[in-house]
Amino acid sequence: MADHNNAHNSHGGERHDHGSLKSYIIGYIISIVLTIIPLVVVLNDMMGRTATIAVIMVTATLQFLVQLIFFMHVRDGEQPRWNLITLIFGVLILLTIVVGSIWIMGNNSIGMKM
């Protein structure tokens, strides 16, 4: 029985990838670095306005991907990856709402300038 359990555990560990401590630590360290980069840039006024916004958004997006891959294991699981498909759908709606709002409301305020 003990043998069976061990065999089952190692088998389960290989097929159902729950991530390893190593991958969590790597993800954690990358997240910390990606948090510190925009903080340093913003607090020391190192760049111009546009460049700072670009750094903030790029590091935030990268960190979101780190969370997805290293912590939430979005790449794991069986085919077809319904979780990935629903996520892409969600991001599509998110971008439509956020970018669309900024675009439309930006145009509105231009039209209202006196």
Added chain:
Amino acid sequence: MAQSPAHGSDHHDHHAAGHHDPQDLKLLGFWIFLVTDVIMFSTLFATFIVLRGGTDGGPTGAELLEINGIIISTFLLLTSSFTSGVAVLAMHQHKIKQMIIWLVITGLLGAGFLYLEIHEFLHLIGEGATLQTSAFWSSFFVLVGTHGVHVTVGLFWMISIIIQIVRRGLTDDTKGKVTVFSLYWHFLDAVWIFLLSIVYLMEVM
């Protein structure tokens, strides 16, 4: 015992054929809930971004927001996201005690985050920035507050899961709950990254 290997391979075949076991389906269902939560947060972010200039002559974010406390709460939440993942690892190694300890650490870090957030809100209200002050502060409190409510709900949820595990032990059912909870907690950290970036960093830069 003799049947186990046969059963195992049978189970495997089912997976290969695309059938899901109930826990996998629950996980997918929860994932879909998270995506709907993403959509809800996207409307709140859009509102905030559009209204961020609307301070109505009152206090602005750059004047009142204190980045130091935010840096601490960011690292609290980031670390708690990591520890909730370690708890799931311990669970898969059937180390119940370790798992509960990591979950409790996750909860304490989350409570610390929540304490700092309430402290910040009280400070802002004391400085005259409330939900009714201006369009900027309305959208600020609703956006940040919604995330805070999520963290609060997560804390109570986690406590109830721990109680259940202490009573029933690790079953397929309770395992699924811990997995889903850690997914939720990682998600909250991911939302916070964008709160930190879009609300706080862009406001104080």
